[in-house]
Amino acid sequence: MARKRKRPEGDPPALEMTPMIDVVFQLLIYFIVTIKPVDVITNLDVFRPAPDPNAPKDEKPPSMVRVGVFQNGYSLGLGADDNPISLEGLERQLGRLAAVNAEQTIMITVSAAAEHGKLINVLDLCAMNGLKSLSVVSAAN
Amino acid sequence: MKKKYPDAEMDMTPMIDVVFQLIIFFITTADMDSKALETKVRMAMSPHGPVEEVKDPRTVVVDVDVDGKISIMQTPLSEGQLLAILKKAVQASGQGTPVVIRADEMVYHEHVKRVMDLIGRAGLWKIRFAALKEKA
Numbered sequence: 001m002a003r004k005r006k007r008p009e010g011d012p013p014a015l016e017m018t019p020m021i022d023v024v025f026q027l028l029i030y031f032i033v034t035i036k037p038v039d040v041i042t043n044l045d046v047f048r049p050a051p052d053p054n055a056p057k058d059e060k061p062p063s064m065v066r067v068g069v070f071q072n073g074y075s076l077g078l079g080a081d082d083n084p085i086s087l088e089g090l091e092r093q094l095g096r097l098a099a100v101n102a103e104q105t106i107m108i109t110v111s112a113a114a115e116h117g118k119l120i121n122v123l124d125l126c127a128m129n130g131l132k133s134l135s136v137v138s139a140a141n
Numbered sequence: 142m143k144k145k146y147p148d149a150e151m152d153m154t155p156m157i158d159v160v161f162q163l164i165i166f167f168i169t170t171a172d173m174d175s176k177a178l179e180t181k182v183r184m185a186m187s188p189h190g191p192v193e194e195v196k197d198p199r200t201v202v203v204d205v206d207v208d209g210k211i212s213i214m215q216t217p218l219s220e221g222q223l224l225a226i227l228k229k230a231v232q233a234s235g236q237g238t239p240v241v242i243r244a245d246e247m248v249y250h251e252h253v254k255r256v257m258d259l260i261g262r263a264g265l266w267k268i269r270f271a272a273l274k275e276k277a
Contacts, residue, residue, distance in 0.1 A: 015153055027161070031168065040275040042190030043241055048257055048268050069250070110250045116205075117246035119253075120185035120272045128189035136268075138254040 044123040046108075047135045064107045065097060067122055068139075071113040074122065091125050098129035105133040112138065182206055185246040187272035199234040201227065202271070203260075205244040209252030220259060227263035236264050243271040 067090065068075035068082055074090050075082045085093065097104055106126060110119050119136070126134055182204050203223065204212045211218050213226065230238045240260050244253050260268055 020157060023161070027165075039273050040192070041184070042187055042272050042274040043193055043269040044187060044190050044272060045267075045269050048261060048266065110254075112249065112251035112254065114250045115246065116244040116248045116250060116253050116270075117185035119250065120187055120246070120270060123270060124187035124189050124272065127187065127191060136257075138250065138257070 042127075044120070044127060045132070045134070046123065047133070049135050049137065064105050067106055067108045069108060069110040069114045069118045069122055071111060071115070074118070087121060087125075090122070091128075094125050094129050094131065098131050102130045103133060104131065105135065106131055107135050107137060109137045109139050112140070182243050182245045183247070184243060184271055184273045186274075186276065188274060190272055190274050192274065197239050199230070199238045200241055201230050201238060202241045202243060203256055205242060205248055205252055205256055207245040207247050209248055209255075211252075211256060220255065223256070224259050224263055227260060227265060231264050237267060238265055239267040239269060240265055241269050241271050 066075075066077035066082060068077070074085050074087060076085045076090060076093055077083070078093075094106075108119065108122055123134065126132075202213065204215075206212070211220070211223055213223070218226070227240070242253060242256055244256075257268060
């Protein structure tokens with residue numbers, strides 16, 4: 001049986017802490033420098049109606065709220081015709097609509113040349129107002 | 142009870158070494174999941190979007206970059222390849238498989254439309270758009 005080496009009297013056994021603390025600090029600095037915070041990502045739900053080849057062109061369902069997204073702005077159609085509107089105006093109008101009926105279907109028609117960010121802006125406004133029933137339609141032009 | 146070896150003490154150093162190794166191992170492997178989804182896609186901000194607590198493990202994430210190039214997990218795909226992948230996803234986990242489109246803020250809608258049309262053609266209907274809720 002191996003016998004332990006006798007320590008000199010009066011020398012208390014102690015674990016050398018200094019190198020360990022050094023290493024811990026090195027690790028700490030390494031991770032603080034390398035870890036970058038993660039972005040919080042949200043997913044916006046939409047419905048995409050299947051294209052119906054038999055559907056007549058240019059027929060607008062009258063009961064739907066229509067939001068148009070174009071390269072140079074937005075439009076809103078509540079009644080018969082669609083009018084250009086700013087994003088702030090759209091925010092107000094959608095807020096008013098949601099207060100009346102949050103189940104309201106919003107039909108978002110996106111022009112091919114519009115940036116995706118604009119669509120996300122509209123979807124964000126709908127999410128802010130609790131509007132859940134959103135269909136995204138791509139316009140031909 | 143009297144100790145047999147009053148001088149005996151546990152050597153902590155190897156244990157601490159191993160613990161550090163484990164910590165480093167787990168930190169580096171936990172990071173890999175987010176690395177796979179890291180792209181050059183700059184997503185639009187949506188501060189009011191809902192936060193998803195439970196993520197559907199079947200979710201397919203399709204990236205569309207600023208030039209309209211399609212990729213999944215940093216693998217560039219042609220339209221035909223994407224359609225094949227989506228069809229396989231339908232076979233494996235049904236038509237309710239959610240598809241998340243992570244499109245660049247500045248990409249034209251026509252490129253997103255192409256992806257949405259392919260998703261529709263594969264028979265999937267659960268389409269969502271990814272956006273940034275909070276920028277870190």
